[in-house]
Amino acid sequence: LAKTTQPISMDSYEGQEVNITCSHNNIATNDYITWYQQFPSQGPRFIIQGYKTKVTNEVASLFIPADRKSSTLSLPRVSLSDTAVYYCLVGDTASGAGSYQLTFGKGTKLSVIP
Amino acid sequence: NAGVTQTPKFQVLKTGQSMTLQCAQDMNHNSMYWYRQDPGMGLRLIYYSASEGTTDKGEVPNGYNVSRLNKREFSLRLESAAPSQTSVYFCASSEAEGTDTQYFGPGTRLTVL
Numbered sequence: 001l002a003k004t005t006q007p008i009s010m011d012s013y014e015g016q017e018v019n020i021t022c023s024h025n026n027i028a029t030n031d032y033i034t035w036y037q038q039f040p041s042q043g044p045r046f047i048i049q050g051y052k053t054k055v056t057n058e059v060a061s062l063f064i065p066a067d068r069k070s071s072t073l074s075l076p077r078v079s080l081s082d083t084a085v086y087y088c089l090v091g092d093t094a095s096g097a098g099s100y101q102l103t104f105g106k107g108t109k110l111s112v113i114p
Numbered sequence: 115n116a117g118v119t120q121t122p123k124f125q126v127l128k129t130g131q132s133m134t135l136q137c138a139q140d141m142n143h144n145s146m147y148w149y150r151q152d153p154g155m156g157l158r159l160i161y162y163s164a165s166e167g168t169t170d171k172g173e174v175p176n177g178y179n180v181s182r183l184n185k186r187e188f189s190l191r192l193e194s195a196a197p198s199q200t201s202v203y204f205c206a207s208s209e210a211e212g213t214d215t216q217y218f219g220p221g222t223r224l225t226v227l
Contacts, residue, residue: 032214034215034216036216041221042220042221043118043204043206043218043219043220043221044157044204044216044218045218046215046216046217049215087156087157089216104149104156104157104158104159106154106155106156107156107157
């Protein structure tokens with residue numbers, strides 16, 4: 001049962017900025033939002049993590065509104081090597097008091113076109 | 115520093131056979147996880163171990179058992195394999211429980227005939 005919602009796929013041309021949004025209505029108060037990247041036949045790899053407002057590192061930016069019910073991963077000037085599946089990961093308080101389950105979104109398949 | 119290692123890389127089983135997938139990490143992490151990945155389903159959590167000596171069910175635990183052998187090792191056992199368990203299995207570890215950064219192994223591709 002999916003606890004997050006992301007677009008299934010996106011296409012972009014090389015050099016463009018790409019924004020991928022994840023909805024997570026039941027995020028836990030103390031949880032962070034984490035995005036991962038996965039290439040075929042490999043395990044996911046950490047990209048960026050944040051709690052609220054904006055976080056930026058050398059590969060991406062993460063925008064989180066005040067209510068934290070969604071987040072947007074921004075990839076500046078994508079290249080062909082950015083073609084991958086992108087997942088957002090959050091905690092889920094719907095499992096009951098004192099516990100939560102870790103849930104990956106279904107992922108967004110980004111295809112970068114030359 | 116190998117990170118997270120998994121064995122075997124590939125395995126073919128017949129229905130009803132049993133096997134254990136091995137996972138080890140050398141980062142002194144407290145938490146470890148087992149996921150399965152099926153086409154179009156993303157990653158789904160099978161079991162996790164928040165710390166040595168504890169294990170908890172994830173989203174899809176039926177048909178699996180786990181053992182946190184020590185801080186480094188976390189194994190996943192299929193007692194009686196079924197075709198529905200054909201999948202790619204990933205092990206991961208993190209310093210702490212929750213959405214702390216997880217480091218993934220290379221995966222085990224399992225086919226059950």
